[in-house]
């Protein structure tokens with residue numbers, strides 16, 4: 304395929320080298336003349352293992368071209384990749400000037416084109432950028448209608464410098480955000496021989512996926528370093544701890560605890576977090592990320608309460624009160640905190656939790672819930688139907704199905720879903736998810 308790549312930096316050059324190796328014809332575009340001179344002579348403008356040999360072979364085969372002129376690059380091209388930089392601004396935001404400029408240059412070359420190339424954006428951009436900024440730039444400069452005359456795909460890049468060719472060849476996943484279903488067909492065809500899961504998403508979802516990955520990587524490094532700092536204060540080798548931690552692929556290195564939802568609670572996580580933070584403060588060792596966890600968790604409770612109160616309900620129904628389903632443990636349950644806040648606002652509360660029987664509660668569990676909700680017996684109901692006349696229902700446990708939610712919506716009840724009940728039509732009236 305004839306592919307033009309705008310931006311001959313780390314991502315653009317590695318992509319060019321790998322696509323050349325796969326037999327494609329590549330034109331590299333960059334305003335920096337020295338980079339174009341290098342490429343035009345089959346040399347690499349960046350240092351990255353294997354890239355020099357791959358570019359040289361592509362050049363000898365006559366399939367590598369380079370230019371500073373966008374119009375030369377777009378002549379007969381079937382797909383254009385934009386890999387220009389999106390560096391930080393002083394305020395922390397991203398500088399989209401290069402992506403906008405590239406989109407305008409490309410659009411201007413496509414004015415009234417009858418068979419325009421697929422526009423593929425690879426630069427890391429904040430969610431919404433392609434839709435709100437790049438597509439208008441393209442449409443204004445080309446006179447074409449995106450989604451009809453011209454297709455746009457956001458295609459995040461996951462390579463790491465130093466192992467970039469290996470990462471391009473062994474991607475953890477291939478992600479394409481499409482302006483319309485099917486827009487990425489041409490892009491996906493070049494990956495036919497690549498072994499990797501494919502994900503076709505909406506534009507904003509694909510943009511967010513890239514940030515989700517990088518946020519998690521940053522969190523992982525910081526987590527390991529903060530745990531290491533605490534371990535060191537007692538002479539514990541944090542690498543041995545990390546070995547055991549990482550060997551647990553059931554609960555630790557797994558999909559557990561990584562789904563968006565509500566606050567954590569229960570008798571262990573808050574207690575153990577508090578204990579280690581207290582220990583660290585006395586050691587003393589600074590662990591700012593771990594320190595911030597409790598505040599972030601409390602914020603979940605505050606935010607949900609505010610979202611509930613925004614509906615000005617007279618009555619609220621709750622599905623689930625224990626800190627998780629199939630237990631009656633309410634110690635530090637975040638749902639107990641929300642319930643307490645709602646009662647404090649004078650709201651009539653009804654709670655359905657088939658696992659909780661006030662007459663059977665004993666010990667610290669009984670004391671904790673009695674301290675927060677003194678008249679628990681009066682709040683609990685025995686069936687979901689008892690919630691049918693509430694103004695708002697919040698689903699804390701997976702104890703309802705989509706049909707029940709649809710019925711509540713039809714009856715004029717607003718439903719807030721913290722667990723993601725499968726099968727609920729979205730978007731739909733009187734339904735909101737905690738993060739969807």
Ligand SMILES: NC(=O)c1ccc[n+]([C@@H]2O[C@H](COP(=O)([O-])OP(=O)(O)OC[C@H]3O[C@@H](n4cnc5c(N)ncnc54)[C@H](O)[C@@H]3O)[C@@H](O)[C@H]2O)c1
Pocket residue numbers: 309310311312313314315332333334335338386387388389401404405408425426427428460461462463464
């Ligand atoms: N470097 C990485 O490891 C990596 C990995 C994944 C994603 N990304 C993302 O990919 C994007 C590119 O990163 P990079 O490290 O390759 O950037 P880079 O700064 O190395 O290269 C960007 C290139 O774009 C060129 N450029 C600027 N305006 C242009 C225009 N209008 N037309 C053509 N070329 C233009 C610049 O001259 C430069 O050569 C960024 O958004 C980055 O966040 C980078």
